[in-house]
Amino acid sequence: MKKFIISFALLFYCGLHAQKSDNTSTTLAQNNHVPIEEVTVEMLNSIRDEKIKKETPNNSKLVQKADNFFNKMWYAEAAEIYEIILSDESNYSFDLLKKAGDAYYYNTNMEKAYKWYDILYNDYKSSMTADNYFRYAHALKGNGRYSKAKRLMRLYNKIEGKEENIAGSDNSAVFDKIVNAKDRFEIKNVTINSKYSDFSPMFYDQDKVVFASSLDSSVFVTRKYKWNDQPFLDLYVSKINEESADLKNAIKFSKKINSKYHEASVTFSPDNETMYFTRNNYGKKLKRDKNGVNHLKIYKSVKIGADWTEPKELPFNSDSYSTGHPALSPDGKLLYFVSDMPGSMGASDIFVVDVLEDGAYSTPRNLGPEINTEKREMFPFITDKKLYFSSDGHVGLGGLDVFEATFDVDGFQEVKNVGKPVNSNKDDFSYIVSEKSQKGYFASNRAGGKGDDDIYSFERLTVEEVNNTAIAGVVTELVTGDVMPKALVVLLDENNIKLKEIESADDGSFVFEDLEGDKKYTIKTNRKEYFEELKEVMTTLNDTEIVEVSLKKLKELIVVEDGIRKLKTDMIYFNFDKSFIREDASKELNKLVEVMSEYPEMVIKIESHTDSRGASDYNRYLSDKRAKSSRDYIISQGIDADRIESAIGYGEDRLLNDCDGSVKCTREKHELNRRSEFIIVKM
Incomplete structure (x- = not known):
């Protein structure tokens, strides 16, 4: 079973970085059985002793060390040794190349991940699994190689037996729409960002933001978790500059809440008197399951006077799986959260419980396939109009993208990518917004920031409304899934009268623009030696309907x-x-x-x-x-x-x-x- 799925530990931070879950902060060191929470920087440096580099690259002991680090999710250390081993091309193997790529992928170093995945693809394509293709495609996106990434995702969908245009598929036309859309946001890097990781902002008390950071000025400066050598996470609070929306002069949130381990991803009740947050599962020391994994739990604290009470864990937590990323509805009656509990569809799903009047909670409910995919959904934020969340299972630009879904009495509607520049070719997540002002904050590890993850402020721009009603699609060969250029695509009205015709582009794509909304059209597709294909499409005003056309050979x-x-x-x-x-x-x-x-x-x-x-x-x-x-x-x-x-x-x-x-x-x-x-x- 995949380590990142087994652990899900530190989902609120590590899980967001290409499955970056911090099993390392919670397991026992395999060689000396020293609890990880006792490992210091000095011990870590000894691991990187120069004698490692003097070992023969093809020495099985060196491979064993790299694999040992990899299995404990010490990916930075593992990657360093894999680099030494693979400096000699005679050591290339499917397993080593894959692990080298994965070690960088899990640490969000997509440039290095791409390097090794590309060799894996060129030399061992026949051995690659669906997951290998998925990670390679995301590494390609992370390096701006979108065209090849689309081809790889089509192959991934084929291996997985997916139909196009469903949650989790990387539909080329949807992707192109996101890439080519006008920017709808103005974003700014806020002042409080450090060289460490700063993320997961949440509105608090009308004029403040509480966020998570691994900026550490405490006595625990040597207490670092192995994923990327950063201090453990604490909650900080900063006041919002009303004019610029900047965040400055952050201070630690509360000694009752912050511990010597991780705290992050907080949400507050409407009256700001109750808070929920994510923390490691621990008592006197970290608690682990039978696999040595320390899971996450959601805790609750109530404000009395000027400070918060001792946190208590919620009843649907478990020592066997993780819960995290809590998000309360505006009325405080629904608590959304992320978990890998039994009944999950993917690596992590969004669930919801009712917050009952007596302080109890209903049984957790999975939000279902309209929202969740077989990959990762996390960082939910709910307003009275929309659910916002991050995912790498829906069609996006890079690692995690931010998505939105409106809802009504019938449930959640279509999931949509919020677009650029909030979303980039890196990880974009923990998005919060005021629906009234259309201003808010999110976090990203994109290029140009101050540290690992930075918080950005944003304001949604008013874009001049034009007729964006369109029908777009991709023509592919039914059996192979290959794209089909130069297919004749004809647009017919509801009376089968021809309105327009075009040839599909080199990547098989086509688009008919400036159409009427709420009208039925027919797409007729022909190509020599293939059967004619007819597709009926109902348009929606100012939206693009996506059509997947698959042609079958006559012979x-x-x-x-x-x-x-x-x-x-x-x-x-x-x-x-x-x-x-x-x-x-x-x-x-x-x-x-x-x-x-x-x-x-x-x-x-x-x-x-x-x-x-x-x-x-x-x-x-x-x-x-x-x-x-x-x-x-x-x-x-x-x-x-x-x-x-x-x-x-x-x-x-x-x-x-x-x-x-x-x-x-x-x-x-x-x-x-x-x-x-x-x-x-x-x-």
């Missing part, structure tokens, strides 16, 4: 069965005791017509069959009428009558199953025998 209908060449359509079914062509049958016959049009020398014969119900002679008569109905339909579509050698009915003489009247059969089994077959006589 794939030509098969050989028992030495006989046939046109293999889906079954041509007929209603009981009838010979007219049903609508579903006409669609299959249209495919046959397309193939015969592409192969003008093709001659076929039609054989039609019934089930065993009714008299044998009548069944033979009925099947003959069905064969001739199929022939007449094909001729009506422009195929010369001479190209159909015969159309004969065989009644119940050639049943496909044992439903011959001697056994009881369902209606569905009988229907299997009511069919027409198309045998190729000549090509």
Whole structure:
């Protein structure tokens, strides 16, 4: 099982960085059994002793050390040793290249991660798993290589068996829309940021922001967790500059809340008298599960006078899984949070509980596939209009992107990427906003910041409204998933009148802009040697509807069965005791017509069959009428009558199953025998 899924530890910080969970702060050191909380900088430096670099690169002990660090999630140390080993190309292997890339990926060094993943892809492509492709694609995004990232995500979706345009798929047209959209925000780096990690802001007491930081001026300066050699996290508070929205002069929040371990991701009740926050699971020392993992828990504290009471953990916490990132609804009646508890869909999901009047809580409810994916959803923030959260499972620009979803009595609506420049090719997360002013804060580890993660203020800009109603999509080959350039894409109105036509671009994409909202259109797609594809699309005003078109090759209908060449359509079914062509049958016959049009020398014969119900002679008569109905339909579509050698009915003489009247059969089994077959006589 993947370490980052097993641990989920320190989800509020470490989990946000490409699965950066801090198992390292909670397990026992494997070599000397010293509790990690006792490890100092001096001990850490001894690990990096120069003697490591003097060991022979292909020495199995060196690999063992790197793997040991990797398994304990000491990724910085592991990466350093993998670099030494892989400096000799003769040491390249799938496992070492993958771990080197993963070590950097988990530490959000996408430049170095890309270096090793790229070699892995070029040298060991056949051994790569879906997760390998996913991380490689995100490393590509992190380096601005979007075109190749899109191709890799299409391959990832294919391996995972995903349909396009669902949560978790990296739909090219959606991605292009995000990349090409106008900036909707003005962002600024705030003053309180340090060279360490500063993130997870939350509004407090109208004019303040509480946030998490690993800036450490306490006596615990040597108490660092191994992920990236930064001090443990505490909560700080800063006053908002009303004019500039800047944050300055941060001080530690409360001695009752801050401990010697991690605290982060806080939320406050509407009256600011109750707070929930995330902390390591510990008593006198860190508590671990059977795998040595110290999980996260949500704690609650009530304000009495000027300070807060001793925090108490919530009843749905567990020593076996993590809970974190609490977020209260504006009325204080719903508490959203993140967890990897049983019932999770992915690495981490967003859940919600009711906060009851007696102080109890309902059973946690997963927000479901409308919000959660098989990857990571985290940092929820809820207003009276929208849910905001970060994810790397929905279509985004980099690692974690910020998303929004409106909600009503029917639940959450479509998840949308909030766009640039809040989202970048790095991790963007812990987004909070005032719906009234459209001002707020978020955190990011993008280039140009002061430290590892920085907090940014933002103001949502008013963008001049234009008609942005459009239909966009990508044409792909059905079986391989390859993009298909130069396919003819035609836009038809609800009366099937042609409005526009274009060719798909080199990446298979197409777009029809300036359309009417709330109107039904049809997309008709053609390409030589492929079946025509029709898609009905309903537009929404000032939105882009995404269409995925998959074309199937005509020749794939030509098969050989028992030495006989046939046109293999889906079954041509007929209603009981009838010979007219049903609508579903006409669609299959249209495919046959397309193939015969592409192969003008093709001659076929039609054989039609019934089930065993009714008299044998009548069944033979009925099947003959069905064969001739199929022939007449094909001729009506422009195929010369001479190209159909015969159309004969065989009644119940050639049943496909044992439903011959001697056994009881369902209606569905009988229907299997009511069919027409198309045998190729000549090509």
